[in-house]
Structure formats: structure tokens, C-alpha cells
Amino acid sequence: MNNYETVFILTPVLSDAQMKEAVEKFKTLLTEQGAEIVNEENWGLRKLAYPIEKKTTGFYSFLEFKADPATIDKLEVNFRRDERVIRFLTVKQDHFAFEYAEKRRNNKHGKKHEAKAPVKETAEKVENDVESEEKED
DSSP: OEEEEEEEEEOTTSOHHHHHHHHHHHHHHHHHTTOEEEEEEEEEEEEEEEEETTEEEEEEEEEEEEEOHHHHHHHHHHHHHOTTEEEEEEEEOOHHHHHHHHHHHHHHHHHHHHHHHHHHHHHHHHHHHHHHHHHHO
16 A cells, blocks of 8 residues: 545535535545545635636645555546546655655644743743732832
């Protein structure tokens, strides 16, 4: 089994429920074919670099998975047949891309916690400074 990642763009006219249903359809297709989904990210509604089918925005979804090459053919055929998908790209990860993706997944949660800690410390410092100024007056 090889490591793959795929990004697909869904049409922006879908409701939230329809968008989630479309993503679930492709995830189910992968698991039925024996693929193991490693990571899933919903990048949300974003502006396209250029208009596609007279649309300037789209719902971006990212899937990282392990699968056989035959599974990719079936996945891409389903992308082409589904009118909700306006673009897709599937890439086989080499050794370095796999390591990078693994580090990125592990750091995704860590960075959020690291970013919150200094803000809290700064807020406490400001409160302490204000209290000390009030005591001096």
C-alpha cells in the first residue's frame, strides 16, 4: 500500500450538510476499497485562484490515506462523475513527503496550545502591572 493525499474542491452552492455528505461519500468509497484514512481536513470555503465553471469560490477538502494504486483509479472516476466536484488532485507521497505530513499532523495540535500560552501570560502581566500602578497611586 502506498501513501496518498488528495485535495478536491466542491462547488460553493452546496449547503453545509450536502458538503459533508459529499466528503463522507468519498471517504466511504476509500474504506470500501480497503484504504486506510490517515488524516482528514476541511479547509472550508476559499477563493479560487481563477474562475472555474463561472465560480470564484469552493469548499476545499483534504484527505490523506494509504491505498493500493487500483483504488486511486476508482476514486478519480468517482470525482469525475460527481457534478459537485469542480477540481481534484491526488498525489502519491514519497518518503520525504510522508515524513513531512506526519510532522505536520503531530504539530498541528501542539502549535495551538503553544500560541495560547504566551497570550495568557501577557494578559496576566498586564493585570499585575495595572494593579501595581494602582497601589503606587
